Amino acid sequence: MSQHSADPAPNTALATVAGHRDWWRDAVIYQVYPRSFADSDGDGMGDLEGIRSRLPYLRALGVDAVWLSPFYASPQADAGYDVADYRAVDPMFGSLLDADALIRDAHAEGLRIIVDLVPNHSSDQYEWFKRALAEGPGSPLRNRYHFRPGKGVDGELPPNDWESVFGGPAWTRVPDGEWYLHLFAPEQPDFNWEHPAVGDEFRSILRFWLDMGVDGFRIDVAHGLVKAAGLPDLGTHDQLKLLGNDVMPFFDQDGVHAVYRDWRKILDEYAGEKIFVAEAWTPTVERTANYVRPDELHQAFNFQYLSTDWDAEELRRVIDRTLEAMRPVGAPATWVLSNHDVTRHATRFANPPGLGTQIRTAGERELGLRRARAATLLMLALPGSAYLYQGEELGLPDVVDLPDEVRQDPAYFRSAGQDGFRDGCRVPIPWTREGSSYGFGPGGSWLPQPSVWGELSVQAQQGVPGSTLELYRSALAVRRARPDLGAGETVEWLRAPEGVLAFRRGDFVCVANTTGEPVTIPAYGRVLLASGEVTEADGEARVPGDTTAWWASA
Incomplete structure (x- = not known):
């Protein structure tokens, strides 16, 4: 008896699930990476209309909400996480009218919509930053970012020793001699959250999208907004190896919590139980719990769990610590195995333990899929909320042999930073057995799909007993039919x-x-x-x- 299913409870309209108070405490939330989910116009790039066309699939899968990675107007230096206009949709994805239609249709399907918010940094094409550069030193707009004079005789050295997460210095010098801070790519200057205009702007942005009808926000780099006073040097140790593992002057500063207490007041003005979800890399799960205190955010991603090897002792330790840390603040635990920044767990578990979350080899495919399926059932049995990444329900592996010339991950082009192999988990997903993009769209796809992906497609797995897709559908149906399964804290x-x-x-x-x-x-x-x-x-x-x-x- 390898697979038993249960009929999912009706999920016909958002009005139905709206009666489920604190829906987010046990929700299953599906991450859509817009450029790689579904392409409606054949340009090889996924879009909002493509997502809209696949909402019935997500409803049938049995998820409660959909989290959309950024679709804002952007030069796409970092796949949309460099935002040029937070109130506009990038033409490659559609228009504000498409966003409105997507939100409305999702609600009609009984699905909630969570959008990505990027408050740590903007694009260097954001109007504030462009004007700050044009006006030169002394411009009041430079105070909305971190502009500093350099060190050395002629200011030729960066203001401090901070390194970019993507590799290299976290500072770039502009022609007039000043330097600006960017914890990620140079095209992503960090906001100065000590400046009141920054807070005003994001309060306005929150209201804009809440008025559009979104059900919440996933906060990118939620731990990074506030920097230590004076921007002190970190020292000579390897900063990149410490990210997420140690206290850093640019991450997880206590002052960030005042921002989220302010935001929570805005969210609570709106009906329908809107939520905040934090992407917060912290040294410990106990530090993560600070972000989900009753007057702050609702959930925070559990990266400690995502980073755990397929090992019973390690898994039990992380599960226990997570539940213990969340209990005092009254927040639900969250569980996640894959996302757009890490190797898919079907590949991660196919490789030897201890390699981290960026893996460059395919490993033993059959072993990885077997472990991935088992890990998913374990995750969905735990109390709290679970996050799924698009395509994991198909058992998709990472594509580890992409040609260098097609890669677009900015970390790939910078030395000594992240491994730069995030493109492998971002390859467009297959919907059909045949076609130039396996049903992704009328044309090709922005990253090449492996030739074997037709047999991993939705069409190939749908209705097939024992397939990974049907395993996910059955698991989510059981979970929905047993409301106590995701609830609780022990x-x-x-x-x-x-x-x-x-x-x-x-x-x-x-x-x-x-x-x-x-x-x-x-x-x-x-x-x-x-x-x-x-x-x-x-x-x-x-x-x-x-x-x-x-x-x-x-």
Whole structure:
């Protein structure tokens, strides 16, 4: 009995789910990377109309909300995370009318829409920055960014030793001799959040999109807005290796929380339980919990969980620490395995542990998919909210052999920074078995798709028992049919063989075998779902290696 399904509860309109108070506490939220989801006009680039056409698919999948990565007007120096106009849609994705139609149609399907907000930095083509450069030193607009004179005899050295996350100095010198701070690409100058105009601007931006009807915001680099006073040097150690692992003068400063308390007041003015989700890389999950105190944000991504190897002991430790850290602040835990910045977990788990979240080799494909399916069932059984990244429901791997000439990740073109291989998880997803872009759009795709992707497409997997797509659909149907599954804040650990996680939540039991060998355990009742072939006899169950199973004990 490898896969059992349950009919999902009706999800016909947003009015239906609006009655589910605190919907975000156990929501399953699906990340759409717009340029790689669906292309409506054949230019090889995904767009809002393409997303709109696929909303019935997302509804049938069984998710509660859709998070859209940036679609704002942008020069696209960093795939839209360099915003030139926060109140406009980039023509490559459509128009504000398309955004309005997408939001309305999503609500009609019972789906909520969360949009990306990028408050740490703008594009260098943002009007403020262009004027600041044109007006020169002394311009009041330069105070809205971090402009500084350089060090050295002629100011030829950067103002401090900070490094860009993408590699190289975090400072760029302009022709008049001053330097400006950019923690990411030079085309992404950091705002100075000490300046009141910056706060005014983003309060206005929040209201603009809330008035458009969005249901929340995912906050990019939520930990980076406030910098330590005086912008002090960090020292000689390797800054890039410490990102997310140590206290940094440009990340996770306590002053950032005043910004979010201010924003929360705005959000609470609007009906319909709007939410904030933080992308906050912090040294510990306890520091992450600071972002989701009752008067701040609602959720924060759990990067500690995403970074954990497929290892029972490590997983249990991170699960326990996460639940313990969130409990005092009354926030739900969040769980995520893949996103647009890291290697997909079907490839990550196909490689030896300890390689991090940027992996350049395909690994053992069958092993990676088996572990990825098991890891997904484990994640969806935990209390809290879960995030899915587009295409993971198809079991897509990273594309690790993209030709250098097609790569667009800015980190790839800068030395000593991130590995620069994020393009591998951003390849457009396949919808059909045939076609120049496997149903992605009428034309080709902005990144080449592997020739084998036709057999991983939605068309190839839909309705096929045991397929990864049907496993996801069944898991989300079970979760929706059992409202207690995502709710709560604790798990009851059960005794299990080494390398096996087992926990109970009411009459529900989850067992995840992270070893490569089958294990025999008690049969906990009726098998609801399993990522592999579970067999039972004489009150015992045989769970294959790298497999997760769900039971109902009553």
